[in-house]
Amino acid sequence: MQERKAWSINGAIGIGLIVVLLALGVFSIVQSYVVLGVVLVLIAGILISGITIVQPNQSIVVIFLGKYMGTVRREGILITVPFSVRRTISLRVRNFNSNRLKVNDVNGNPIEIAAVVVFKVVDAAKAVFDVDQYEDFVEIQSETAIRAVATTYPYDSFTNEELTLRGNADEVSNQLTTELQDRLQVAGVEVIEARLTHLAYSTEIAQAMLQRQQASAIISAREQIVQGAVGMAQDAISRLEADNVVDLDDERRVAMINNLLVAIVSDQGTQPVINTGSLYQ
Template identity: 40%
Template structure:
């Protein structure tokens, strides 16, 4: 999108110098008014009083032109409703007092969004939250392309603060929150929570963090570009199944883990049985026919794969009386 922001090119004077001049003018105007009150010459008193009053009025108008800008701040300058540019030079300045000045912050702001409930690609309800870092990039779009001055809604009985500097930034933060929430729902709905049987080897919310965070950042950046807002970073910081299915999904995960462990145990047991049979045959310890090998394999697998400790039965032979 086209950048509509321009740099303010109007008259800017040193604020400290103008402050000294305005104080001198203020003292001079007060002195003239006092002198007019104590003098006995009527015509001179009227002239001194008129001059003093005019100087005082002009001085009050001049004092309305002082602008203090800190690093990371900007002033949107408007002259009778017309945008004249954005002023960002830090310092104490004096500008045309008839220019309307709107204060904005260019500093990075952090949004820690509360987890929201969304449906993943498989239709499972999940709770997902994110953290977002953003800052203003184009002050013109922030001020005039969206309704930032009246978008901040006050509570019943409170004064609306949408036209103040804090109110404008709060309204922009609310705009960011709503758009980021919509982007998060869109991205979360494109992926499954984990790699269930129906998902295969596709990327999931749980294991595709870097790619998904990058896509989330791009989606939010697209939505906030209209407001002149730049996304510095966006990432998912909370991910869990919704409470109503959390217990069921936990049991499914436990079953998957148990099956994987059983497969590993069986694989190891078969290897040990094969090693034992090969060792007995190579060393000639005992000759086993196929039936005895089968019985030995069965017994060893039961011992090695059982959850309980084996209780051996010792064959002591036949008792002769």
């Protein structure tokens, strides 16, 4: 089904024509031209049945005797196909907030996820004839697409080498928008944006995953601290030896490196031991 333009005329012109026909019909009846008068009044009544009002950002799907006659998008008062069934379809931008869905991510972890979908109808004929209750169709297909995308990515990654639901919101939103557009195109719906509004681990594993995230954060911080400490120790020994401040053999170099690393890496402030004797005591 493809949308096409329905027959219609300007409402002001149509109402003026109706008034003229009614006036001529009454005049003809008064002048004893009863048949002509009745015909003119019937024509006026037929035109009256075609009067419709289209508001801004709305369309009227015209159906006559079960056949699709076209769609009226021009706003204002109009006269279209008489004795037709007219269904009003909103073309305004709308939001749909999905329920919180419980699904498994690509790693099998149960998560809770929800999204908001911004959409509008661009083809009223498809919305009316190609699907049954397009609002319900949008709702069901949106939740299906959310589930499909949620099972494609992990909730979180501790290696920073793959896309995740939590860490790559823009990429996930683009994927969800594309998935939804493919599903809703049959209903004449354009998806403007789809974005996650809720994302969390399910309650039964939330505590365990929180501990895992904390452990991962601690390990990552430790790695950075160790890398920095090694660089600082190397730099300190290199400068001391380059300036001929001290002449260290391998054993004392190892001891100094050990002391520097302990001082830098330790969680708490270290207590230095001051040697007041000679260098080799």
